[in-house]
Amino acid sequence: MWRVGFVFGVVACFLSLAGLVEALHARWVVDGVVSTGQTLLLILGATAGAVAASKRGGSLGAGLLAGLVAGATVGFCVGFLVWLQTQVPLRAMFVNASPTLFQLLSAGHRPEVAWPFAVLVGSWLGLLGAAASRAPGKWIRPPVTGAAAVVAFALFQELVLLMLQPESLVAIRDWFFVGGGGPTAQGAAVLFAAGAAASALRAPLHSAARRANLAPRAARWVWGLVGVAALAALPVAGGPFVAQVLVLVGLYTLMGLGLNLEVGLAGLLDLGFVAFFAIGAYTVGLLTSVGEHGIAHWSFWAAVPVAVLVSLVAGVVLGIPVLGIRGDYLAIATLGFGEIVRLLVLSDALRPWLGGSQGVLAIPKPVLAGFEFSGPQQLYYLTVLASALVAYVAWRLQNSRLGRAWMAIREDEDVAEALGINLVSVKLLAYGLGAAFAGVGGALFAVLVGSVFPHSFQLLISIQVLALIIVGGIGSIPGVILGSVVLIGLPELLREFGEFRFLVYGVALVMMMLLRPEGLLPAAAQRRQLHAFEEEPEPAVLTGRQVPAGGGS
Amino acid sequence: MAAGSAVAPRVRRFSFVDAFLWAFRLAVVAVVVWGTVGTLRLGRYTAEQWMDFFVFGLAQGGIYALIALGYTMVYGILRMINFAHGEVFMSGAYTAYFVAAPLAASGFLNRQPFVSLLLLLAVAAAVSTGIAVLVERVAYRPLRRAPRLVPLITAIGASFFLQYAFRGLYGSGFKAYPEFDLFKGEWELLGVGILRTQAVVLVSAAVLMFALYQFVMRTKVGKAMRAVSEDKDAAALMGIDVDRIIVLTFAIGGAAAGAAGILYALVFKQVHFFMGFVPGIKAFTSAVLGGIGNIPGAMLGGMFLGVVESVGPALFLDGLGIPAPYQLKDVIAFTMLVMVLIFRPQGILGERLAGKRA
Numbered sequence: 018m019w020r021v022g023f024v025f026g027v028v029a030c031f032l033s034l035a036g037l038v039e040a041l042h043a044r045w046v047v048d049g050v051v052s053t054g055q056t057l058l059l060i061l062g063a064t065a066g067a068v069a070a071s072k073r074g075g076s077l078g079a080g081l082l083a084g085l086v087a088g089a090t091v092g093f094c095v096g097f098l099v100w101l102q103t104q105v106p107l108r109a110m111f112v113n114a115s116p117t118l119f120q121l122l123s124a125g126h127r128p129e130v131a132w133p134f135a136v137l138v139g140s141w142l143g144l145l146g147a148a149a150s151r152a153p154g155k156w157i158r159p160p161v162t163g164a165a166a167v168v169a170f171a172l173f174q175e176l177v178l179l180m181l182q183p184e185s186l187v188a189i190r191d192w193f194f195v196g197g198g199g200p201t202a203q204g205a206a207v208l209f210a211a212g213a214a215a216s217a218l219r220a221p222l223h224s225a226a227r228r229a230n231l232a233p234r235a236a237r238w239v240w241g242l243v244g245v246a247a248l249a250a251l252p253v254a255g256g257p258f259v260a261q262v263l264v265l266v267g268l269y270t271l272m273g274l275g276l277n278l279e280v281g282l283a284g285l286l287d288l289g290f291v292a293f294f295a296i297g298a299y300t301v302g303l304l305t306s307v308g309e310h311g312i313a314h315w316s317f318w319a320a321v322p323v324a325v326l327v328s329l330v331a332g333v334v335l336g337i338p339v340l341g342i343r344g345d346y347l348a349i350a351t352l353g354f355g356e357i358v359r360l361l362v363l364s365d366a367l368r369p370w371l372g373g374s375q376g377v378l379a380i381p382k383p384v385l386a387g388f389e390f391s392g393p394q395q396l397y398y399l400t401v402l403a404s405a406l407v408a409y410v411a412w413r414l415q416n417s418r419l420g421r422a423w424m425a426i427r428e429d430e431d432v433a434e435a436l437g438i439n440l441v442s443v444k445l446l447a448y449g450l451g452a453a454f455a456g457v458g459g460a461l462f463a464v465l466v467g468s469v470f471p472h473s474f475q476l477l478i479s480i481q482v483l484a485l486i487i488v489g490g491i492g493s494i495p496g497v498i499l500g501s502v503v504l505i506g507l508p509e510l511l512r513e514f515g516e517f518r519f520l521v522y523g524v525a526l527v528m529m530m531l532l533r534p535e536g537l538l539p540a541a542a543q544r545r546q547l548h549a550f551e552e553e554p555e556p557a558v559l560t561g562r563q564v565p566a567g568g569g570s
Numbered sequence: 571m572a573a574g575s576a577v578a579p580r581v582r583r584f585s586f587v588d589a590f591l592w593a594f595r596l597a598v599v600a601v602v603v604w605g606t607v608g609t610l611r612l613g614r615y616t617a618e619q620w621m622d623f624f625v626f627g628l629a630q631g632g633i634y635a636l637i638a639l640g641y642t643m644v645y646g647i648l649r650m651i652n653f654a655h656g657e658v659f660m661s662g663a664y665t666a667y668f669v670a671a672p673l674a675a676s677g678f679l680n681r682q683p684f685v686s687l688l689l690l691l692a693v694a695a696a697v698s699t700g701i702a703v704l705v706e707r708v709a710y711r712p713l714r715r716a717p718r719l720v721p722l723i724t725a726i727g728a729s730f731f732l733q734y735a736f737r738g739l740y741g742s743g744f745k746a747y748p749e750f751d752l753f754k755g756e757w758e759l760l761g762v763g764i765l766r767t768q769a770v771v772l773v774s775a776a777v778l779m780f781a782l783y784q785f786v787m788r789t790k791v792g793k794a795m796r797a798v799s800e801d802k803d804a805a806a807l808m809g810i811d812v813d814r815i816i817v818l819t820f821a822i823g824g825a826a827a828g829a830a831g832i833l834y835a836l837v838f839k840q841v842h843f844f845m846g847f848v849p850g851i852k853a854f855t856s857a858v859l860g861g862i863g864n865i866p867g868a869m870l871g872g873m874f875l876g877v878v879e880s881v882g883p884a885l886f887l888d889g890l891g892i893p894a895p896y897q898l899k900d901v902i903a904f905t906m907l908v909m910v911l912i913f914r915p916q917g918i919l920g921e922r923l924a925g926k927r928a
Contacts, residue, residue, distance in 0.1 A: 035738030112741035353904040365894040520734040526727025
């Protein structure tokens, strides 16, 4: 199974040369012992072993051997990279091939030793991964969860540190964390134990709860209240930075809900979606700005309905020409529209009205009854409210006659038309309402930043929104929220991750389509449809065990 | 149903959608006519300048046409847009920079300019071929039987991944491509001065396209490719290995895109990880303009788009009194893209009807 190992080895070398490993090396998983960058490499080695073992099937010995070979191959590839670096100046080509990286990859050994060392470590990891993939799930899950807990704490330690700011908690903090470093050894041990225990106890607790037959309605209320309280407390506990991130998550949720109407429900792939976000933002900017481009000096509250209306009309107007286009042609045509809007706004031709690349400045913050939504911590509540409102509307739409009509045209336009659905009005409603949702997001974005300029509205945003609804689960409203938390919130919080997030988006789009096309929190109908084409059972990578022939997955 | 998909002759009312589309058409025609008349009345440009615009447009069009071959051949066979093709184009040119820079530093580039150019073209074509085949293997092949939206999404993902992968590997800055001393300045041709780089680009693009066309029309493999694009199942029954032909199509499209990348670097003298996006979209526009799936069409479409884009800002927009019309060069290209998708998805040479394939 050296081929599996080779693929993982190439991935490991690529991630190293692309700079991700070194970037993550700046953060310790256990202070002074192992960094997140090293952990990434270790995980790759072990995963190679696990994949090889589960692909190989057969007896335990054969599986372990496959894992060993795969792991050794990963180590061989990494070792080869280290050796290569001593022969040719890799840095002339790869900007990230720094001495620090090779120090890390060779674990401080001399190049001649580093290569065999890498193969040895790889073999062990592969063996470990193979063993883990063959062991029963109940043995494996607790330690994996524990390790994941430690890594998660290491990655998000700034957040935890922020919350442990008060004087009374300093002692706990210092016991757990080395300032600016990572969890201490004892801290990591406690985290590991907690994660493992939670995982081990989860199943018994779950069945106990079921046996006790807690009233589900009451439980739901309790959980709902806890959720609302947590949502309200988050920006206060986390500070302005966390609030800023949460507002961004909210804005992307708004856009995601809008695009979800178009892509998820109506099946119209719109890559120019960011244009409507921009139109909402510019409308609010122009109507409320006290700077030179302001035309009305309205209050935010008066401008928002206008912004939503303008976005809606823009959605319909740009929707009319593309009514007759389907599939990938539609995607490209809408992409063209989005770029045209951006280039026009950016151009000198419209500069007197829209400010060209400088944009519209001096947008005042909204004020309600003397309370100014001055920063992200205040605007957060506005965003959450708007998202909740829009999510409710989206949910009602989804279950309405219109929502069913959308789903019908997604499945088959011709059949839908034959059933008496007016394609023109139904499609235009999808474009218009989707654009209106994005317009709400744009309006909030304008007051959050205080200025709007064309560089905020790149195609990248459309792709990010598309990625988040796909990762979350196309056509599913909870999926949109989860998607924006995972794809927008987490990378914002992980500052090392900054320049690699787009790399991860690309991988996420491809991998989701390959492995789990229905997304993380799928809508029921979508799941059935997307799995209909799979004739063979899914590869049993996730469970780690071979699915017997005929067994459903 | 709206205009564009009216395949069968049927009685249709003239709806508000049709009215809107007509208004859109008339508006574009009005802008073009009004602007052209205005520009010609102003007489700001000399005949020589128009000639320069035209030749530059042809050179750029040649590059678009080479990239467009990849789109059109893949579409012909798989009926899908290889959204990552612009990145395939970028990968070759960007990687070949690391060959060009040492060549220039050692002086070999100017001692043996033609050998160097061939070497760079070969390196770029090889890298682009590799990337194109890799993308096909990872992102498209496992999804052959999936719903249509699925491969499009993986294509977008692959495109994004490639951009940022190369950014991570080679850095995010612009890299200045070394220049050939031989290609500086102008050549006199029929009494007209032509920039040497543009002449080289035009000739190389023409030779490559001719070679590719001959390959597809004359060789056995080319015949197999055409057979697969006509009917995959029938081709398989005739003993053609469809998977192999598909890989080969990606490889040839990739090689053409890689070569186009070097020509692009000759003209614009710099490379960047994001350089594939706009030429990619424009090449796609060229492919659709010429009739997607149609190889001579892609060449024609590329040239046409290149010329319109180069002449357009001066001809259509200057006369309207728009400041800095060159900023709107891409707007012209994107407007052409949208117009052709809406009004004539089958393209100029219109052999196939694209409206029905969803």
